[in-house]
Each structure stands twice: as C-alpha cells, then as structure tokens.
Amino acid sequence: MTNKANNPAWSILGAGAIGSLWACYAQNNGQAVELILRDQASLAAYQAHGGISFSSEQQTQLLNISACCPETLAHPIQQLLITTKAQQTIAALQSIKAHIHPKAHLVLLQNGLGITEQVQAHFPQALVLQASTTEGAYRSSRFAVVHAGRGQTLIGAASIEPRTNTSLAQSTAIAESLSFAPLQVAASENMAAVLWRKLAINCAINPLTVLHRCRNGELLSNPAALTHISQVVDEILQLSKQLHLDQYVEGLQQQVLDVARNTANNRSSMLQDIESGRETEIDAITGYLCRLAAKQGLTLPTNQFLYDEIQRITALNRR
Ligand SMILES: NC(=O)C1=CN([C@@H]2O[C@H](COP(=O)(O)OP(=O)(O)OC[C@H]3O[C@@H](n4cnc5c(N)ncnc54)[C@H](OP(=O)(O)O)[C@@H]3O)[C@@H](O)[C@H]2O)C=CC1
Numbered sequence: 001m002t003n004k005a006n007n008p009a010w011s012i013l014g015a016g017a018i019g020s021l022w023a024c025y026a027q028n029n030g031q032a033v034e035l036i037l038r039d040q041a042s043l044a045a046y047q048a049h050g051g052i053s054f055s056s057e058q059q060t061q062l063l064n065i066s067a068c069c070p071e072t073l074a075h076p077i078q079q080l081l082i083t084t085k086a087q088q089t090i091a092a093l094q095s096i097k098a099h100i101h102p103k104a105h106l107v108l109l110q111n112g113l114g115i116t117e118q119v120q121a122h123f124p125q126a127l128v129l130q131a132s133t134t135e136g137a138y139r140s141s142r143f144a145v146v147h148a149g150r151g152q153t154l155i156g157a158a159s160i161e162p163r164t165n166t167s168l169a170q171s172t173a174i175a176e177s178l179s180f181a182p183l184q185v186a187a188s189e190n191m192a193a194v195l196w197r198k199l200a201i202n203c204a205i206n207p208l209t210v211l212h213r214c215r216n217g218e219l220l221s222n223p224a225a226l227t228h229i230s231q232v233v234d235e236i237l238q239l240s241k242q243l244h245l246d247q248y249v250e251g252l253q254q255q256v257l258d259v260a261r262n263t264a265n266n267r268s269s270m271l272q273d274i275e276s277g278r279e280t281e282i283d284a285i286t287g288y289l290c291r292l293a294a295k296q297g298l299t300l301p302t303n304q305f306l307y308d309e310i311q312r313i314t315a316l317n318r319r
C-alpha cells in the first residue's frame with residue numbers, strides 16, 4: 001500500500017538487522033517500504049550491493065528495496081519505523097527531521113526505555129509508540145540479514161506509566177500495517193507491563209554476559225553470575241514496588257533464568273556490541289533503571305556497578 005502521492009506506507013530508519021528484516025518481509029508481501037540509510041556513502045554502497053541479501057529458512061534472496069538517505073529524501077514521512085539502536089535514535093531522527101510530518105506515526109522498535117520521551121519532546125504532535133520484539137535477526141555482512149529466530153512483536157503506548165492516551169484501536173491499526181507475514185505484530189493492552197518486564201530481563205542478562213564474557217546460557221552455571229542475577233532482580237523488585245509496577249515482574253527471578261536457558265546459545269546484543277567495538281544500549285537499559293531509582297531516592301548498587309563496568313569496558317574498547 002502506498003499513500004496518495006505514491007509514497008511508501010512505511011519508511012524504515014535504521015537498515016540494520018531488525019530494520020532490514022521488516023523491509024524484506026514487507027517487500028516479499030508486496031508492500032512498498034523504503035529504507036533510510038545514514039548518508040550518501042551508505043546509499044552508494046547499498047546500491048552497489050544491489051539491495052539486501054535476505055536469508056530465511058535456508059534460502060537467500062537479493063531484494064532490491066527502495067532506499068534513500070537524508071540528502072535524497074524527497075517526500076514527507078507519515079509513518080516511520082525506527083530500528084536504530086536506542087542511543088542512535090535522536091541523531092538519526094534529527095538528520096531527517098525536516099521531512100517528518102508533524103503528526104506522523106513514529107514507532108520505535110528497539111530495546112531500552114527513555115528514548116520515546118525524548119522523541120515525543122522533539123515531535124510533540126506525533127503519535128509515538130514503542131514496539132518490543134522477540135524475533136531474532138543478525139547481519140552476516142553490512143547488507144546481508146539472517147532471520148535467525150521466530151518470535152512475536154507487541155506494540156503500544158510508549159511509556160511505563162499505566163495511564164496512557166493512546167487508544168488500543170490506534171495501536172491495533174498500526175500493528176496490522178506492520179504485520180508482514182510471517183512477522184506477527186499485535187497491539188498490547190498493557191504495554192507498560194511488556195516494557196518493564198523486558199527492561200528487567202535485559203538488565204539481568206545483558207551486562208552480566210559482558211562482565212563474564214559468556215553466552216546467555218553460561219550464566220546459569222557460573223555462581224558469581226547467579227549471585228549478580230539475584231542481586232539485580234532484588235533491586236528491580238524493590239524499585240518496582242515503589243513505582244507500583246511490582247505486579248508486572250512477579251516471578252522475575254525464574255523468568256530471567258528461563259530466558260537465559262531458552263536463549264542459551266545467544267551472545268546477548270550487548271556482548272555482540274562490545275565484541276564489535278560498538279557503543280552498547282546500556283544507557284537505555286541499566287542506565288534508565290538507575291536514573292529512575294535515583295528519582296525515587298533509591299540506589300541500586302549492583303545495577304550501578306554493572307552500569308559503571310560496561311561504561312568502563314566500552315571506553316577501553318574505544319582506545
Ligand atoms: N537483532 C535482533 O535480533 C534484535 C534487536 N532488538 C533491538 O532492535 C534494535 C535494532 O537492533 P539491530 O537491528 O540488531 O541493530 P543494528 O546495529 O543491526 O541496526 C541499527 C541500524 O541503525 C543504523 N543507524 C544508526 N544511526 C543511523 C543514522 N543516523 N541514520 C540512519 N541509520 C542509522 C545503523 O547504520 P550503520 O550500519 O550505518 O551503523 C544500523 O544499520 C536494538 O534496540 C536492539 O536491541 C530487539 C530484539 C532482537
């Protein structure tokens with residue numbers, strides 16, 4: 001589906017693993033989407049590659065998906081799926097701000113919290129939603145994406161505040177328009193619970209895989225890591241109670257262990273970022289948690305320790 005001016009229904013900002021995954025399934029479903037690349041050099045490299053090499057269920061196809069960059073964007077953006085890493089979001093949006101319709105639908109499909117508030121401040125009239133996915137994808141090279149694991153995607157109001165002005169009908173319509181088979185996107189009636197639980201699980205697994213340099217499943221046989229997990233979980237439960245979010249994280253300790261077991265062979269996204277010398281999403285994960293706690297007059301010593309450690313390791317990586 002394209003809009004009246006024949007523009008794509010969705011523009012996708014961040015042609016990495018997740019952005020390319022959505023773009024490829026959209027294309028395979030006959031839906032016009034457009035990838036927005038970082039700059040002209042990236043666009044030239046993409047065009048030279050001939051599109052995205054997309055691998056799923058042992059089949060690979062080269063999909064020549066329409067692409068542009070801030071310098072070549074030639075139409076107003078009505079619906080934008082944002083699939084950059086959390087910490088890249090604001091700079092990426094700034095680069096195309098002039099093209100974003102004031103009342104655009106902006107969907108952040110990324111881990112971490114706290115970015116949507118910043119996006120809403122930049123685009124006060126826009127409808128800003130957050131999506132959370134358990135799909136798994138990775139880039140085997142710059143423009144080659146592998147759909148590694150099937151999951152589910154939930155979409156809803158971009159806040160952990162239970163109160164929200166976003167109607168379920170709006171989220172449902174947007175979820176449907178982003179459901180490019182086999183990707184399943186559904187509107188959540190309680191996105192606050194989804195986001196808080198996801199944040200808690202990321203806080204309890206991601207930094208620890210970096211600290212102990214291990215796959216998710218290896219945390220389970222490491223006594224020091226298990227102690228850290230318990231401490232992280234206890235601190236999150238304490239904060240959740242104070243914020244009246246405790247019903248969202250009932251049984252958290254067991255859930256964390258289950259996720260580590262079910263994703264045992266994964267290198268967490270944070271470990272992958274560190275190993276590739278990239279910035280991590282620690283600021284939108286553990287950093288967000290610690291800042292929220294500070295506003296409540298609470299300190300979370302283990303989470304703060306993990307935040308500081310990841311910052312230290314990232315800085316060492318940069319040298
Ligand atoms: N991969 C997965 O399986 C999952 C990922 N997630 C979450 O989804 C989000 C995206 O992850 P993922 O796709 O893996 O990350 P990637 O790093 O693969 O993709 C991010 C993309 O954003 C692009 N980007 C960064 N800055 C800009 C900019 N200024 N302008 C245009 N593009 C820009 C990057 O471009 P460049 O290549 O030029 O740097 C890159 O292509 C993250 O929050 C992640 O935690 C959640 C669940 C699963």
Ligand SMILES: CC(C)(CO)C(=O)C(=O)O
Pocket residue numbers: 111201202205206216259263266267268269270
């Ligand atoms: C759930 C988990 C830990 C799976 O690897 C993840 O979301 C991540 O790596 O960011």
